Amino acid sequence: MFPTPRLDFFFELASPYAALCALRIEDVAGRAGVRVRWRPFLLGPIFKAQGLAETPMRVYPLRGAYMMHDVPRRARRYGFTLSVPPDFPRNPLLAARVAVVALSQGWGEDFSRALYRAEFQEGRDIGQAGEVARVVAAMKRPAEAVLAAAQAPEVKAALRAETEAASAAGIFGAPSFLVEGELFWGDDRLEDALDWARGRRDRRAEASP
Amino acid sequence: MFPTPRLDFFFELASPYAALCALRIEDVAGRAGVRVRWRPFLLGPIFKAQGLAETPMRVYPLRGAYMMHDVPRRARRYGFTLSVPPDFPRNPLLAARVAVVALSQGWGEDFSRALYRAEFQEGRDIGQAGEVARVVAAMKRPAEAVLAAAQAPEVKAALRAETEAASAAGIFGAPSFLVEGELFWGDDRLEDALDWARGRRDRRAEASP
Numbered sequence: 001m002f003p004t005p006r007l008d009f010f011f012e013l014a015s016p017y018a019a020l021c022a023l024r025i026e027d028v029a030g031r032a033g034v035r036v037r038w039r040p041f042l043l044g045p046i047f048k049a050q051g052l053a054e055t056p057m058r059v060y061p062l063r064g065a066y067m068m069h070d071v072p073r074r075a076r077r078y079g080f081t082l083s084v085p086p087d088f089p090r091n092p093l094l095a096a097r098v099a100v101v102a103l104s105q106g107w108g109e110d111f112s113r114a115l116y117r118a119e120f121q122e123g124r125d126i127g128q129a130g131e132v133a134r135v136v137a138a139m140k141r142p143a144e145a146v147l148a149a150a151q152a153p154e155v156k157a158a159l160r161a162e163t164e165a166a167s168a169a170g171i172f173g174a175p176s177f178l179v180e181g182e183l184f185w186g187d188d189r190l191e192d193a194l195d196w197a198r199g200r201r202d203r204r205a206e207a208s209p
Numbered sequence: 210m211f212p213t214p215r216l217d218f219f220f221e222l223a224s225p226y227a228a229l230c231a232l233r234i235e236d237v238a239g240r241a242g243v244r245v246r247w248r249p250f251l252l253g254p255i256f257k258a259q260g261l262a263e264t265p266m267r268v269y270p271l272r273g274a275y276m277m278h279d280v281p282r283r284a285r286r287y288g289f290t291l292s293v294p295p296d297f298p299r300n301p302l303l304a305a306r307v308a309v310v311a312l313s314q315g316w317g318e319d320f321s322r323a324l325y326r327a328e329f330q331e332g333r334d335i336g337q338a339g340e341v342a343r344v345v346a347a348m349k350r351p352a353e354a355v356l357a358a359a360q361a362p363e364v365k366a367a368l369r370a371e372t373e374a375a376s377a378a379g380i381f382g383a384p385s386f387l388v389e390g391e392l393f394w395g396d397d398r399l400e401d402a403l404d405w406a407r408g409r410r411d412r413r414a415e416a417s418p
Contacts, residue, residue: 060259060381062380063381066381069392070393070394077401170274172269172272183275183278184279188397189397192282192286
């Protein structure tokens with residue numbers, strides 16, 4: 001028996017490219033036989049450490065204009081719809097903390113997908129606590145308790161630790177994938193990362209007696 | 210009869226991602242039945258217009274470090290080798306002017322591929338006239354005459370016009386693809402751009418009696 005190959009999926013809840021990936025990753029990874037570990041992090045501190053005052057999509061308007069057009073086009077290619085609200089980006093802090101709580105309870109993947117849908121399909125401002133609460137409540141979870149839990153010091157610390165892990169791995173954008181230290185950046189590299197994860201498994205299998 | 214679908218390939222001779230694309234595009238486009246028009250341009254003026262003093266790969270070292278690792282990895286996936294010299298980027302100005310001359314004479318695609326190989330396989334500094342001359346001479350073309358022709362005012366103007374066309378199309382990086390005004394950025398979007406070009410043809414075919 002060989003361990004199932006695993007891929008770490010670093011996602012940022014304000015990122016439309018991470019949304020594009022979140023809505024398809026389980027499907028694609030499932031077919032590839034690769035297990036996905038969802039790891040929420042914040043890009044803000046990583047941008048700031050590079051001297052970027054905010055997302056490059058705002059600092060470089062051509063890049064941002066391309067994204068506004070590219071994200072819906074790419075989503076159509078995958079068979080769903082997404083659009084980037086004109087006042088992008090939303091503040092992802094509370095939502096990311098809720099994702100930490102939800103992942104620890106086994107419903108974080110569903111929560112993250114539902115949050116992305118609210119943000120990039122329904123155009124809701126998930127920077128508002130009320131909107132995050134709506135998403136939680138729609139999943140039949142106790143919104144008030146969950147949002148309170150999200151403010152616990154250990155949850156805040158856990159999210160900071162994930163952002164530090166992302167930074168230590170050389171991550172500078174979202175989504176990013178880590179496979180045993182090998183870094184891939186961008187939704188359009190998911191397939192490369194999965195192939196890498198499967199190649200690793202195959203090499204292990206070959207090397208064993 | 211319907212016209213062969215066409216894709217405009219905007220390439221920058223200092224860009225390793227454009228090199229990655231140049232070395233495979235005719236193959237992939239040929240299989241897709243799409244004709245490629247090679248259009249050299251310069252990223253320098255486009256970066257400057259966005260307030261970038263130089264390539265984002267240097268302004269943002271994490272991005273640059275990723276590229277140094279990603280380009281060879283991606284090239285291996287395509288079945289060839291490429292690496293980015295540590296003193297990236299080279300000055301592409303003379304080489305781009307030679308590409309304009311060569312494209313007008315029907316050997317510009319071959320020249321551009323040969324130049325990319327010299328730059329990213331052999332590690333040569335194609336910012337030096339002597340290295341550009343070597344590439345031209347290796348193609349059995351009169352290097353001295355070609356380099357002189359590359360300095361003609363109309364060649365300089367033609368390259369400036371291509372850079373202005375790129376800028377007008379919203380291009381901010383290389384490679385970029387234009388299909389009837391539809392912009393795609395990045396080597397990893399070549400397949401999307403080709404599909405788009407073919408879809409256009411199919412729609413035209415469906416619309417006709």
